[in-house]
Amino acid sequence: MALPQAKQDATDARLAALTMPSGGAWITQTREAARARLADMGLPGRRDEYWRWTNPATLNAPEAGTAALHAGESEMLFGEHDRLTLVFTDGVLDTAKSDDLALEGVEIETLESAGAADIHWARDVYGQLEAVGQSPVARPFAVLNTAYATSGLVIRATGKAAKPIHIHHARSEAGADTMVRLAVRVESGAELTILEDGPAAARMNMVMEVDVASTGAFHHVRAQGRAPERRAITHVFARLGQESTFKSFTLTANGALTRNEAVIEFTGDDAAAHVAGACLGDGKDFHHDDTVFVTHGAERCESRQVFKKVLRNGATGIFQGKILVREGAQKTDGYQISQSLLLDEDSTFLAKPELEIYADDVVCSHGSTSGAIDEEGKFYLRSRGIPEDEATDLMTIAFIAEAIEEIEDSSLGEQMLARLEDWLARRRGD
Amino acid sequence: MLDIKNLHVKLEEEDKAILKGLDLTVETGKVHAIMGPNGSGKSTLSYVLSGRDGYEVTDGSAQLEGEDILELEPEERAAAGLFLAFQYPVEIPGVGNMTFLRTAYNAQQKARGKPEISAAEFLKLIREKAAELQIDADMLKRPVNMGFSGGEKKRNEILQMAVLQPKMCILDETDSGLDVDAMRLVADGVNKLRDAGRSFLVITHYQRLLDHIVPDVVHIMSNGRIVKTGGPDLALEVEKNGYAEFLEDA
Numbered sequence: 001m002a003l004p005q006a007k008q009d010a011t012d013a014r015l016a017a018l019t020m021p022s023g024g025a026w027i028t029q030t031r032e033a034a035r036a037r038l039a040d041m042g043l044p045g046r047r048d049e050y051w052r053w054t055n056p057a058t059l060n061a062p063e064a065g066t067a068a069l070h071a072g073e074s075e076m077l078f079g080e081h082d083r084l085t086l087v088f089t090d091g092v093l094d095t096a097k098s099d100d101l102a103l104e105g106v107e108i109e110t111l112e113s114a115g116a117a118d119i120h121w122a123r124d125v126y127g128q129l130e131a132v133g134q135s136p137v138a139r140p141f142a143v144l145n146t147a148y149a150t151s152g153l154v155i156r157a158t159g160k161a162a163k164p165i166h167i168h169h170a171r172s173e174a175g176a177d178t179m180v181r182l183a184v185r186v187e188s189g190a191e192l193t194i195l196e197d198g199p200a201a202a203r204m205n206m207v208m209e210v211d212v213a214s215t216g217a218f219h220h221v222r223a224q225g226r227a228p229e230r231r232a233i234t235h236v237f238a239r240l241g242q243e244s245t246f247k248s249f250t251l252t253a254n255g256a257l258t259r260n261e262a263v264i265e266f267t268g269d270d271a272a273a274h275v276a277g278a279c280l281g282d283g284k285d286f287h288h289d290d291t292v293f294v295t296h297g298a299e300r301c302e303s304r305q306v307f308k309k310v311l312r313n314g315a316t317g318i319f320q321g322k323i324l325v326r327e328g329a330q331k332t333d334g335y336q337i338s339q340s341l342l343l344d345e346d347s348t349f350l351a352k353p354e355l356e357i358y359a360d361d362v363v364c365s366h367g368s369t370s371g372a373i374d375e376e377g378k379f380y381l382r383s384r385g386i387p388e389d390e391a392t393d394l395m396t397i398a399f400i401a402e403a404i405e406e407i408e409d410s411s412l413g414e415q416m417l418a419r420l421e422d423w424l425a426r427r428r429g430d
Numbered sequence: 431m432l433d434i435k436n437l438h439v440k441l442e443e444e445d446k447a448i449l450k451g452l453d454l455t456v457e458t459g460k461v462h463a464i465m466g467p468n469g470s471g472k473s474t475l476s477y478v479l480s481g482r483d484g485y486e487v488t489d490g491s492a493q494l495e496g497e498d499i500l501e502l503e504p505e506e507r508a509a510a511g512l513f514l515a516f517q518y519p520v521e522i523p524g525v526g527n528m529t530f531l532r533t534a535y536n537a538q539q540k541a542r543g544k545p546e547i548s549a550a551e552f553l554k555l556i557r558e559k560a561a562e563l564q565i566d567a568d569m570l571k572r573p574v575n576m577g578f579s580g581g582e583k584k585r586n587e588i589l590q591m592a593v594l595q596p597k598m599c600i601l602d603e604t605d606s607g608l609d610v611d612a613m614r615l616v617a618d619g620v621n622k623l624r625d626a627g628r629s630f631l632v633i634t635h636y637q638r639l640l641d642h643i644v645p646d647v648v649h650i651m652s653n654g655r656i657v658k659t660g661g662p663d664l665a666l667e668v669e670k671n672g673y674a675e676f677l678e679d680a
Binding site for chain 2: 377381382386387388394395397399401
């Protein structure tokens with residue numbers, strides 16, 4: 001079917017501005033297939049159901065635009081953690097600032113190196129999970145990334161990783177336009193944690209595919225900072241084998257536009273996946289979108305989606321979350337909550353929670369709320385001597401806490417909390 | 431300690447007068463009780479003094495140690511030494527009781543130009559106070575008043591009072607919803623805090639609380655005013671004969 005003209009034009013213009021990286025046989029084949037898929041589906045437009053509330057224009061445009069560099073934006077998180085740090089500057093692995101790609105229990109290779117091989121284990125992950133995740137909802141920016149990602153890592157955990165891998169997205173230019181890719185395989189019984197932070201780019205397109213084999217465990221904690229003008233489209237695709245675990249948490253503060261998509265599929269029984277997000281938005285230029293799709297294709301799996309947004313001064317938050325329970329996925333336990341705390345009447349929260357269930361013995365619940373600060377509670381705090389702005393912050397943190405509690409490692413949770421407190425304190429002018 | 435003169439207050443939303451020329455003086459180191467029937471304005475008085483929204487002072491004044499408090503923010507009143515033990519303590523999901531108490535303590539220290547105390551020092555302070563009120567570690571960890579029984583909520587109010595050490599304590603129907611044992615525990619907590627530098631205003635319907643917290647002075651409130659003042663015997667009189675003989679025509 002031919003694309004609408006506007007979509008065709010936008011897609012052509014974007015593709016014309018891009019060059020496919022060179023590589024070995026397997027990756028070239030995957031990239032070319034992705035390019036063909038993208039030509040068929042086109043880049044998103046406002047008329048697409050899943051882009052009604054988020055304008056993809058700046059993500060589509062051939063030019064990335066700029067996001068001014070700010071002092072201190074590259075300050076690293078997770079400093080107190082023993083970790084392997086890998087720095088990407090303007091979307092390219094910065095070996096001078098990075099630790100060696102060596103970690104007990106894990107094989108790490110650059111995408112360039114893995115892609116140069118004629119055959120590589122990553123061929124079963126790279127572009128494969130993404131392709132499966134295109135149905136029933138198209139995710140064109142992920143396809144774009146499969147075809148054109150210039151840099152990234154392929155990571156295979158074969159045992160319990162000795163420490164987390166920390167990926168820091170730094171930038172040196174206000175106009176950086178990046179496409180970074182991670183392809184991750186967690187083997188049976190293996191465990192891996194990936195941490196991410198940093199301002200990334202004026203425009204970032206990031207895709208992470210995570211294939212977790214039976215009894216494997218994968219944890220992901222991400223803090224998206226700090227540059228107010230940056231735009232980001234990220235995707236996490238996860239495929240979960242029997243009795244495996246997947247947990248992903250994202251804290252977002254600042255940024256003109258952020259869309260984080262998570263596409264999770266259970267293929268083995270008795271697995272668990274938790275996806276959570278906390279977002280702090282200040283100002284009418286802040287737009288944050290969480291789009292989540294969880295497919296239960298196996299029995300007795302548990303999924304949780306916990307998303308909290310604090311919005312003020314005209315900020316906008318979006319949540320689109322779906323739980324699909326396939327026929328035969330009995331004893332599914334699906335939970336989804338999305339809540340916003342609107343600190344004024346100018347801010348907006350739009351939510352589309354969806355359940356689609358084809359099995360008869362399941363427990364699925366979803367809820368979505370939007371509310372203001374509880375004045376009774378605030379007065380109670382103030383009556384004990386806590387100043388009004390501090391009382392508001394305390395209640396804001398309390399609101400977000402449920403999402404942060406989804407992080408399994410409590411010391412990482414505390415760091416996210418500290419980041420949140422910093423953000424609030426800065427706005428209080430302390 | 432507390433000087434209230436000719437206080438007139440109306441509800442903002444309903445344009446309805448609640449306090450109609452209330453005069454009250456509570457001396458330093460004394461315990462005053464206010465008794466009165468439903469609707470006499472007792473709780474309004476406590477809320478107006480603590481700075482809750484929704485009330486408009488149309489006339490009169492209230493001073494705490496010579497400082498006019500009606501223009502102050504609620505937190506400034508707290509820093510000045512005023513404390514209201516709520517009739518209905520508010521549940522605050524997500525805010526840990528301990529965090530709340532330490533934040534409040536340090537906010538008051540800061541407002542008074544005193545150093546904040548460390549988490550460890552605070553823990554020591556609170557453990558001691560909590561033990562006296564039979565408040566266990568679990569109650570300190572839970573979110574503020576969440577899942578607390580009626581008695582636990584009231585004990586938590588007294589714990590806050592014991593930690594924050596205010597000069598002027600207002601207890602708004604602290605006996606409501608308490609059984610005899612719980613009331614005794616709460617009253618013991620209050621009695622431990624009685625000293626020459628601290629005053630109390632105990633608001634209650636019933637005389638029974640005053641068996642445990644024995645007041646120096648008892649006031650009867652009716653239709654927004656103090657209509658009778660006397661010694662502890664006045665409370666016994668009310669218990670025996672009811673309020674009828676003290677009530678004014680509106």
